[in-house]
Amino acid sequence: MSGLLRRLFAPRWNHPDPEVRRQAVGRLDPTHDDQRQTLEQLARDPQPQVREAALSRLQNPERLLAMYQQGDASPELRHHLAAMLVGQRGQHDLPTRIALVERLEDPELLNDVALRGDNQQLRLAALARLDAEEHLIRQACDNGIAAVRHAAAARIESEAGLSRLVQGARRDRQVARMARERLNRLRADAASLAAAHQRREALLETLEQHAASPWEPLYAGRFRHLKREWSKLEDQPDAQQEQRFQEACLRCRKVIGDHEAQEHARHVDDRQRESADQTRQALVEALEESLASLHQSDRLTDQDIASLRAQKRLLAARWQALSEQHLADEALRERYDQALAAYEDIVQARVRLEERAEAIEQALTDGDDQRLEALVEACGWPAGLAPAPLLQRAHQRLASERSRKDDDLNARMSRFVEELDQLERLLESGAFKGASRLQQDLRQQADRLPQAPLQPHQARLKRLTARLAELRDWRGFVAGPKRDQLCIAIEELANNATLSEAELDRHHRQLVKEWKALGNAAANRQQSERFRAASERIHQRLAPWREHQQAERQRNLEAREALCEQLETLLEQPAHEADPDALREIRDRSQEQWRRLAPVPRDKADTLGRRFGRIRHDLQALIERRAGEIAEAKRELIEQTRALLDQDMHSTRRAEQAKALQRRWRELGRAPKGEEQALWREFRSLCDNIFASREAARDDQAQRNRARLEAMQSLIDRLDSWHPTHSHEAGMLDEAVREATALEPLPSGRRSEGMRRRWAGIVRARRERLARLSLAEEAQRWQAIRPLLNAHLQADARYLAGGSAEQIALPAELTLSNALRQAHEHRNAARTSKADHSADQAVVERLARLRAHLSLLAGGRGNRRDDPLRLAIQVERLNDTLGQQTTRTEELRQILAGLLANGPMPEGLWAREVGELDRLLESLAELPPS
Known part of the structure; x- marks a missing residue:
């Protein structure tokens, strides 16, 4: 009972019956807050009719939008809110609705407002809230306001979206053209980016191959060229490309650095070679000076020979060490060999003298001058060399014999004076040994010479003898302490157990050399034995080491x-x-x-x-x-390159042959050092000229290609903007086609392919338009011949009614083609040649066939009863096209001629068909859109 009471006394808007709730909506006033809330509650009612009735009473779009944004919006609420926003319901001003639209988030509602809004600004505001590309494409294709379509199309950026827009924008050609242009630009940009990426990848591969190749004369230049080409690229490399570029650059710099290090080492080797040559020259000069001093000395002693041998061994060891490092110059080696030969002559002469020493002593003792002279001659003493003491005695003995036989005192005195001058020179130079020997010889000569002529020179001889004694005393004064120092040093060296064998040997040799250098100055037996004993100790200590060294x-x-x-x-x-x-x-x-x-x-x-x-x-x-042969081969390559530069051939082919010559150059190897650089500079200059001419030819070709592309683009734009209005303008299209043919062949590339496709599409569209214009003009001639056709129809009607056959005259103001004129004459002849006045079945069949043919030409569906005729006409058209192509204009001209020639025709038959014929011809006479 309580439930029944609740139903009886409950408000009607809360009644269980939906129809009662719907009727209760009309009694609620939305101006009262409580009733408005009730209406809003009813707007969420489960029943659609209740929701629709409640929403029809709510006119506040703010409240409706709030309800819509709460998430439980019904289709009726969405439809009612959209109707308010687009201006179909309510009297809300435009700024309010725009403000509400700017708060919307639902794309479907925004799409609805943008499509159905009653104001352009409102639609643009809704469009601005749309972000999804499919919604923008829909607006650009289906919106009824051009500005909104253009604004939506301008916000489409992706290639897929632009492609869809090109296919879907049928009602707005400007949108389609804008989308097509942007799509072409996008694809061109993508192709350009892909081409730039490909160029950068190709350049990277070339650089990496260059980094992996060995050094050659063009290595650094090619590396710099590749770096310049990399910097010239307009696009930015990605991180991987940049890393590969840097790694390849590092490898190239390493190759160049290694080569520079090798060149530096070669330069160092050259400097060392030059230093070695200078040292060798100094060694040769020292040996030559030593030999010259022996020739200038007065007597050759055993000490002189020992000193010369020691100097020769030292110089030979030094020469050998230098020769192991660098090969000696041929001229310097000849000087060295000559000096060695002179040394060998002196040594061999000394050996021969030692072998005959006893015999010479015996001959001197026996006074056998003849045998003595033979022995002296057998010694073969070199001319100009100071004699040994024994040999000097022999010479003196022989000279005394000759002098006794020589009565010329003046010659002996002259020789005495010359030897006095030589003694003075030796004393001035400090040559004690030679001066001592010469002074003794002069004293012996002075004893043998008469005193009278010798008297003027005695004082000079005594003065020189005194200078010789001073020199002897000074040498003894210096040499005495030096000998003591050497004895102490060699004894300390013998007692030193810390030195290695090599250092001990080196110091021992140095001390022995210095001891021998003193000669007999301040020499005494005690110091000699002391020095020799220490030296023997060192020799015994070094014996095992020397055996190992040996x-x-x-x-x-x-x-x-x-x-x-x-x-x-x-x-x-x-x-x-x-x-x-x-x-x-x-x-x-x-x-x-x-x-x-x-x-x-x-x-x-x-x-x-x-x-x-x-x-x-x-x-x-x-x-x-071998380097000379290579140099000669490289000179031949230079001549071939020079001849190649002078030949008249394509620059690319010339550059390829130059590259082949460069490969042969690298395979040959290096010419002599000084000549290699000169040959390489000449060869590189010729190759640079060849490659420069190739680059110039490429630049010229590229400029011509750009000019050709620009001319083709200008021609395409001009033909795209040209819309013929008469069929007689076909000559302009033919002229444009001839211009395009003259511009072929276009350079290969995406742009050229795009131009060809666009050109083919434009030419095809213009030919179709011209054909349509020609067809329309031909169809419009129907109206011009209608008076003549009506006259024939009237004559046919009178003839078929039993009247006489009339000849319809051709009006003077009417100009007909040959086909229409012959059709006119055939129509007149048909009435004259027909025997009876009954309608001919052939006329009916021809008219039906002409109607079916015209329907087929116009593209209409036609009657089903004409399907056999249409099929037969299509078969005939296919058979006719096997021999030659028949245009639609020619077909229409034949149809019009057939309509004019078909008679005599009953008036009822024509009345039944003329409506369909006029409709078909009117559809053909419509001009195509521009």
């Missing part, structure tokens, strides 16, 4: 001999195509190995050193000969 020298000697044999085998059979660089490497490695194989036995060092020097000289000669 064994090592022997091993080094065997290794050096093996090295010489290998090099001699190489020189005996040199390869004709031997690479000078490989030979240079063999030379340098052999020289390094030779230096490592040191020391060797002294008695074999000179001979083996000269052998290795000759081998090095021959190897260098082989290198220079």
